[in-house]
Amino acid sequence: MSTANTSASSDGKSHVHHHAHHFDSAEHEYNAAKFGTWTFLVTEILMFGGLFVGYILYHERFPEMFKAGATFLDWKMGALNTIVLLFSSLTMALSIYYMQHDNKKMTLINLYVTLACACIFMVVKYFEYTHKLHLGIGPGNYFQPHGHGEEVQRALGFLKDYPNIGMYFSFYFCMTGLHGSHVLIGMGLIIWLIRRTHRNEFSSKYYTAIECVGLFWHLVDLIWIYLFPLLYLVG
């Protein structure tokens, strides 16, 4: 009952994609999948939005405390991460472009580069987190700077003027942590895509999975585009 659309992928081993029985055609399934992904992105935007609204509200209520907290963020790391993520967004879009032209090799290259950029992003994040946590600058009650060194003294100084500076770092860790977890989920999905591309499951007739993971990845990048200025630059 399902009409199969065979795909002549470049290395001759054609792979048949059967669209599910309750769809009329592969095109129908493709549109449904994309619409479902966009609706899912709506829920992601609203979930992250809740954190952004909380951040902006408290930013207005304790402007100096947030400015003091922001001095601990290294904007260079943030900028590097932004560039890395933007580039990974490009390579993800290119991987879709090449699959639309049945160019499996270039698609794989782009997916691998996207994965590599995601790893760089997480490594940079790892350094930022360990640097702060090592100094005792943690979220909420875990804001107990200890040890010596310029940053710790500055943190202790701020703690005296603003007793609830721990809240700034709660927002910092919650927002970047939630975003980081979504980058990890994205990496998992890209690895899943790479595996399926190696097994020739995609072709110019069927690349829905790449496009949907691509949309998710672009959203993760979108959220970082807003996170970077809000946390690192404006402060």
Add this chain to the structure above:
Amino acid sequence: MASGAHDPNLNYLNWEKGLWSWLTTLDHKRIGIMYMISVMCFFALGGTFAMLIRWELFSVGKTIMDAKQYNQAMTFHGAIMVFMVIIPGIPAFLGNFIMPMQIGAKDVAFPRLNLASWYCLMAGAAVAFISLIYNGADTGWTFYTPYSITTQNGTIWLVTGAFIIGFSSILTGLNFIVTVHKLRAPGMSFWRMPLFVWALYSTAILQVLATPVLAITLALLVAERLLGVGIFDPKLGGDPVLFQHFFWFYSHPAVYIMILPAMGVVSELIATFSQKTIFGYKAIALSSIGIAAVSFFVWGHHMFVSGQSEFAGILFSFITMLVGVPTAIKTFNWVATMYKGSIRFDSPMLYAMGFIFLFTIGGVTGIMLAVVGVDVHFHDTYFVVAHFHYVMVGGTLMAIMGGIYYWMPKMFGRMVNETWARISFVLVFVGFNVTFFPQFILGAMGMPRRYYDYLPEYESLNRISSMGAWTIGVGFLVALGVILHAIKRGKIAGPNPWNAKTLEWTAPSPPPHENFHVQPVVTAGPYEYR
């Protein structure tokens, strides 16, 4: 799939055998039945807590439990009924089963996601009940901070459970939006969809737009308890009223997630049992969308006395009045449909009329609570308890019962024993009014809600209310008996016992795995009783 062989006694229930075929099913009808079983079990559990609460409140002072246990019973009654019974109730159970058939589709858009939603509900419920090991949770289903941060018990587990259950709601909403947009039968434009589908479509929009904010709020609450993030904790400069804003931004749309599907069921029942086309089809459809849209602007009427400014109070009160208008329109349209109809008093119709009776009282008392000046007196008293039970039990539960009796022939191919079904209606209807009408008076007299003990002058009305509660309990037990009996030994029903006009009645009952042997083509509206 053997598409050719239309073996008449092969249907979705018996074409695959064994528990494993159920637990890994992708068929929206089977998932609907699995939701039915889960929701009915949770309803029994939540109902038991309700009976315990009413037993304790039967008389002044300690009756059967002490304050701490009462607070836990109150919390679990609220949390189970809201998160596990009434929100998944109609959309996931009746919606999953009936909606794809009503639009002539073979299944929902993402069957695997549909199964994942059911597992989310069960996983969330399991996590929520772990809190019982850590001496329960006593924060009320609203988890207001800073109490929910400082209380020493399993609140984290209940909150995490609700967090996971939230995803079941989001994924169901997502599934329904895509299904309605992409899988309608040829010829079925948006204006030829049954009103039950319209109601579920607007509910799905609410589920997708509102539940994520609950997810982040509950996640922040857990972070508050574990890390002391200080966002909602006044001692760390946070603002507990902000928690109320975030919580009610979800929870008011959530009460419309509860009532809109019920309105959809009632539209179907009234049209079918009056054998008359629905009055004002477009008005009812647009009212559903209107209510869904405006519901995001009114949450402040839960917080009139929370310390928000006078301006905010007035703003929310005004918009709440606006959301009252479409609700009133729908009620008038149902009654107008019955004008010059050919009405039969089968049990589904009794439940639909019971719905209109109780929902009207719930609605007008809702307007009373929306009036700011009066709400200051009524807020957090038993007047509010009575109002939302009239709308939730009188509204959604009546519609669930009506929906089960109405679609029983389609789901299980058997009719319900009418006399016992009517007896269960009378018991539930009478018991309900005896329970909750006195609570309006208790609220007006100033008895606060969530009170373990009350002043002696409130005792007589509380006694009447408790007796009414046990009548409801008996009524629902009878209803359970009626349903179980009907599934096994009900009279065999044909494909369309009620002579209804919507698409699901063109399929055999119980329907085959792929719903329709031949793809239905729609040529006319859903209620063409000419």
Add this chain to the structure above:
Amino acid sequence: MASGGAHDHHIIPLKIYFRVIAILMFLTVVTVAASRVDFGVMNTVIAMLIASVKAGLVLAFFMHLKYDDKMYTVAFGTSVFFLLVLYFFAWVDFYTRFIHTGIVQ
């Protein structure tokens, strides 16, 4: 609407992809530079404007919103709209209780 349309997936030429990424990188540099200069309160507004332009580019080209079914743009717009509703009403309350606390109501 009910069943799939013709095979019309729009393919964006490579040229546009590279032009978009160039603009995005440039805007990143601009936003970092803008944060160096102290515009006072305007700093936040400028940063958000630049970020929105970048986000618009990613949405329109990388996510194909410009060439795709209008329903996806409606979906995205709805989510942002209701986010602003949450922010506006919470801000109204926050403003009257913390920032402009003239009268204890």
Add this chain to the structure above:
Amino acid sequence: MSMATGSKFMPPQATEIAKSVDSLYEFLLIVSFISCVLVIGGLIYFAIVHRRKHEGEKTPYIAHNTTLEFLWSFIPFVIFMVVFVWGWVVYHQLRHMPENGLEIGVQGQKWDWTFIYKSGRKTAGEIYVPVNQDVKLLMTSADVIHSFYIPAFRTKQDVVPGRYSALWFNANREGTFQVFCTEYCGDKHSAMAAKIHVVSREKYEDWVQTDAYKGLSSVEIGAKVYGQRCIACHSLTPTPEGANPIAPSYYGLFGKQEKLDDGSTVLVDENYVRESILNPNAKIVAGYKKGIMPTFAGQLSEEEVMGLIDYLKTVK
């Protein structure tokens, strides 16, 4: 159905605003009753009149009727707007603070209310206010959100920790009026009540000046303080088997050797009782949790502490 005098179904009307709230509520009741009669009456009437005579009966195809639909949208809207504006007027009266009202500080903490008058006088669980006098309560909470609700005055205001919220009333007749806590706050939420005694101006002036304990012996003062502050957690009878009360019982406590949670034992004498009142977490009795009992330092006068100690000696 005149409810102006406050019938059995409503608490007494003890302020002018209570009368206007009740008249608005009365109007709402009448309008709701009429709309219920219309809707439910119509439902039952149609159900009876248009019941199915025989199967397969044809019904007229009435899809919509624009004028009817306009009417039943516009009329509810108008009613809602009328009621909204009237509610706004009443709400403004409730929330508009009087300029020079009698200010009383209110502090809510888990499970009782304490009041501080400008004259430095502190009371717990009850306040005296003169009749026909604007009274403004400046309220805050020491731990979680509570809510100060006086049914007879038809007014309520959440008491939020970390902030001040205000509530005002002007009682127009003498009497004792009940106060409830209406925001869920834990185990003894339902026991967290207080009383407002509205008395004549002379009696109020006399009460505010006099010492609350004039002419009482030290033990009687102790008994009164116990009734207001300690009764919520400490009982006077021996703890029954199997019960795990929140705090040790006072029965036969004075002069006993008490075992502490760090294993040591201490003689319950004047110093131990004083320390437990002013710094409760210094010594915790075995089997009880730390941090439950709030400190009363600065809230109990020397006279009251001495009174409590003398009272404890009598609890046998």
